[in-house]
Amino acid sequence: MEDIKLVQRFLNDMQHIKDFEHFKNATGLPSKQINAIEINKVKRRRFNPLDEMNEIEFRKKYRYTKENMRRIIEIVRDDLEVDYFESMKRNQVPIDLQILSAIRFFGGTEHPQLTAMAHGVTLHTLAKITRRVASVLSSKASSYIRMPTTLSEKERMMRSFQALSNMPQVIGALVQTTVHLQLESSRAQANRSAYSGTESESSVPTEELLHLQLVSDGEFKIRDLDIHLSEELDLNNASELFSLSRIKERFEQNEFRGRILLGNDSLSCSNSLFTPVQHPKTKSEELYNHAHALTFAPAIKCLNIWMRRFGILDSELLGTFGSAKQTITALALLHNMAMEWNDPSIDADSIISFYKPNFLSYAPGISLVEEQRNRKYFIKSHFASN
Numbered sequence: 001m002e003d004i005k006l007v008q009r010f011l012n013d014m015q016h017i018k019d020f021e022h023f024k025n026a027t028g029l030p031s032k033q034i035n036a037i038e039i040n041k042v043k044r045r046r047f048n049p050l051d052e053m054n055e056i057e058f059r060k061k062y063r064y065t066k067e068n069m070r071r072i073i074e075i076v077r078d079d080l081e082v083d084y085f086e087s088m089k090r091n092q093v094p095i096d097l098q099i100l101s102a103i104r105f106f107g108g109t110e111h112p113q114l115t116a117m118a119h120g121v122t123l124h125t126l127a128k129i130t131r132r133v134a135s136v137l138s139s140k141a142s143s144y145i146r147m148p149t150t151l152s153e154k155e156r157m158m159r160s161f162q163a164l165s166n167m168p169q170v171i172g173a174l175v176q177t178t179v180h181l182q183l184e185s186s187r188a189q190a191n192r193s194a195y196s197g198t199e200s201e202s203s204v205p206t207e208e209l210l211h212l213q214l215v216s217d218g219e220f221k222i223r224d225l226d227i228h229l230s231e232e233l234d235l236n237n238a239s240e241l242f243s244l245s246r247i248k249e250r251f252e253q254n255e256f257r258g259r260i261l262l263g264n265d266s267l268s269c270s271n272s273l274f275t276p277v278q279h280p281k282t283k284s285e286e287l288y289n290h291a292h293a294l295t296f297a298p299a300i301k302c303l304n305i306w307m308r309r310f311g312i313l314d315s316e317l318l319g320t321f322g323s324a325k326q327t328i329t330a331l332a333l334l335h336n337m338a339m340e341w342n343d344p345s346i347d348a349d350s351i352i353s354f355y356k357p358n359f360l361s362y363a364p365g366i367s368l369v370e371e372q373r374n375r376k377y378f379i380k381s382h383f384a385s386n
Helices: 002-024 033-046 055-062 066-082 095-107 112-118 125-136 151-165 185-196 238-241 248-250 283-309 319-340 368-382
Strands: 172-182 207-216 222-229 260-263 317-319
Touching: 055 066, 066 095, 095 112, 095 125, 095 207, 095 319, 112 125, 112 185, 125 319, 151 172, 151 283, 172 238, 172 283, 172 319, 207 238, 207 283, 207 319, 222 248, 222 317, 222 319, 260 283, 283 319, 283 368, 317 319
Parallel strands: 172 260, 172 317
Antiparallel strands: 172 207, 207 222
């Protein structure tokens, strides 16, 4: 119903322009003056969702409350005002409307054409706007997507995990999924040539698979994010993705000494990443697996909330690998803002289906004996049954 009203507003604006055409013929005003009146008339009637939508409608379309959307606009506005695209200077879309249209597009609640029409822009302009907004947001990632650095921050995160099932030393839960990307034709050709060593004759866009790995804290925030193309993974499995990630390197450099990550059974156990015992034989191992499942749960919920809030992650991204990374990073940042501000819009939206993460395949039996020994010692120390 709301989409029909938006289309009706657009048609009404077109009728106003026709009325002014008639007015221009019936008066002696110069054409330039009449055209200025027409343009100003249309601009004054531009649809402003923050003013014209009620709170419930706004949440459904924009995935945020109005108050929190205004916060996002204030955070991003100055950066967007500094750098305009040359092709958009002549008929510049207001900054507020750019941010609103981009976030509504990220939500994936409707066809992009309807999103463009609702904000008075073309699909081509909407694509440019979303890339600009994603670029600005992703540039702020270090302030919003980060692992704890101070001792007090690390202790606080461990306490939040330990409160779930009394599992100590946990500083993050790691989960993986995939996102589809349709590369632009020129990027697709270059990508195929780079890996095959030959030039491609086809100009048809190629679909790629992006492998995502995120680390969640106990409050459903994304603390670390890695994104790789499928071609970068020789074995095309979860363990390979973890081995390429920055978070693994940081643990190897003892940045989080004495602390561990939790992963599911698609990964192999290591000194820094503890997985469930695949075939528990003792009561202690059963207790450990139970505690592991409860402590790992925030990662699953974090991923589900993220994917539900931004529906484009569950469809297909368009563009280059670089633009896709910026978009995914921007969405992780927006997710963390929502978690920090306790935004209730997703919880109130019951029509969105529950997302089930698609974990990558793995090669079983690749855990090293020494690394399993660390987990055994951990189980013996903290889950010994009397």
